[in-house]
Amino acid sequence: MTPSSLPVIDNESIAPRILAGFSAIIIGIGLNRFSYIAFIPILITANWLTPEQAGYLGAANLLGYLLGALSANATALKFGVRSVVRANMLISIISFAACAWPLGFEWLAFWRLVAGVTGAQLMVVAVPAVLSAIPPSRKGRASGIVFSGIGFGIIFSGLAMPQLAELGVVETWLILGLVCVFFSALAWSPWEAKPQTIQTASAAPAAKLLTWPVILLLGAYALDAFGFVPHTVFWVDFIARGLGHGKELGGFFWMLVGLGAVFGPVLAGWSADKIGFKWAMTLAFGMKAAAVSLPLIDTSLPLLTVSSLVVGAIIPGMVALVSGFTAVLVGPEKNRQVWGWMTFAFAILQAVSGFFMAWLFDVTASYFPLFQAGWIALAMGAILALISPRPSTVHS
Template sequence: MKDQIQRMKVLGAGIFSLLLAMGVARFAYTPLLPVMQAQAGLGLAEGGWLAAINYGGYLCGALIASLISDLVLKDRLYRIGMVVAVLSTLMMGLSTDFTVWAVSRFVAGLSTSAAMLLGTGLILNWLIRHDHRSELGIHFSGIGLGIAGCSLAVALMSTWLDWRGQWLAFTAIACVLLVPALAWLPAPDRSTTTKTGQAMEDRPPSALFLRLFMAAYFCAGVGYVISATFIVAIVDRLPGLAGHGTLSFLVIGLGAAPACIVWDLIARRTGELNALILAAVLQIGGIVLPLTVGGLVGAIGGALLFGSTFIGMVSLVLTMAGRYFPTRPAKMMGKMTLSYGAAQIIGPAVTGWLGGVFGSYAGGLYLAAAAMVLGTALLLVLKAVERRDLRALAAAGSAPA
């Protein structure tokens, strides 16, 4: 019983860290983007650049995570990142200067990588070390809850607070989330065995598998970032849907909150790669529904499909990385996120440019869907590579010494 209580506290620390760094520090910007455009003079292209700068910080954080092996250092940087998440949120409400906003978005990206990679790696290491199932569905529910919570908060606060007041209110919320995010995560254990004495050994995939995996994850990053960043502004500009963008973002969060747990269950039955392919196909439908079906039904249906798949893909990929490298999960997580993060810089910048040229972000959704089609094809190729690698491993195991 005591071990189960400790498990829930550790997973709780992860949920609160994602609520703080992914929800407040990162995703509060998405529902506040139209508010800042209307009240703070933020332009279409500038809005895209701020999103790109945020992912630049995330990419730098991913690079740092991929280079660090020491668990104690990871733990220290994770805790610093959580404090930075609070400070970056405060910065957004204290200035109208684009440079200050850009610095805020960059350091918020660093804090996001601290939660997503360092925190997730520490939690997965703890789960494996204590002989718990190495699944992150409960942990990653924090992202969906963060999206839904920020959407609901903006919808409520917009009736009585301007853009600056809302950022300051989010800062107060971030201070509350900071406490369990820091207090409930125990200090890391550097030993190479689990609590029952089993050895923790890394089993890295082949170089070809890793390259294809990173390429597919890059495509998933393009598909994710455009919808996640611009869906509020896109839906608000569709005919007859003005004011419904925040509702779409809320639905994304509501779809994402339980999705990771569901995808863990699907992966148990089908295997992780098959689950990833299914999620990618469903995500394509979620991306294009607002434009092809139209109306509130298309917007809400697309948001629900997108929300229930994008975070499932992230959870499955990072769980796979942790299983390949149980002693240092953040290293492969960092490498995968470098690919995902590069897409998250390119996607918003291109979408912002398209928005400046055509006066709408809608073209970005077609770009996102095309990237996901390519990513799905790469995942199908990856299945063939996995079968090849397994045959080679079996042949090597049966060969005479």
């Protein structure tokens, strides 16, 4: 048995597995990654960070995500799925607790980098382990539910951060750690218990797995990572300072992103079950490109609402679609290996986009070129998804 899969399970066992995957995602991505976006104004106001330092902390988290994606597959092969998932949940808890100590920018940067590593490893290891155990007929919906954890994490940060800020920065970091404890308890049990049975030789040569459909999917997913950065790094600041609406309204629109992210994966999974992963992914790319371009057309509140909801829905929805499409293309035995490549490609372009967008903003002093670059990248992703061959077989 490989670490990328668990035995296909009966209906009674599906729910605990999906709950474990959901909890791992809400920790690794919803909290480790996206809760920080709503925390930025609080940290700056409390003089924990300068605006420039806040941007570098975000970059440190993206760099950690890149390192985690690079190391996840080998780590899981060596130590097993259960050990890796549990260790990364525990380290996530520690990272939030460590950030509560005001020991300076370098200290925070290190722990934000660590949080990025754990987030990527949870994404690469936990998700395929759950989805590989789900029957093919229910894989799309299961994937949607698992990735809705991203949206719940965003909504939590959008709603809770203003209230937690009244308690103080230290208390906020510690409460985020306690939330991680809660979801770690939910995700603690349903993992393969015997990592020593894993055969390290199960990793297939890259040449055998890098088929044309996989290469196209890698390219499309990387372009998605590039194109979504304007909304996941600059959106709140664009609305709050760029448009002059203030941090309260900026936080409200970030919550709308989270609201979309809750329902997006489920809708994406449903569409994949109905029309197939290829066409669902092509449609998602087109809708996301259009939504990212909306601020270039008009910055009225109704269009900002549509942009927030649609982009929010497709952020985790795209992850659900690509994860499910990967499983279809390569089968459960090689799913985690190829999903690791997908996450690594995503992490590279996400980090590149983060630094490029920051540079572009410095040069132009405007947010609008960021949205221009974002929608173009997403439109290119739609083209790659469109020309991708539709798989003729589905691996169970």
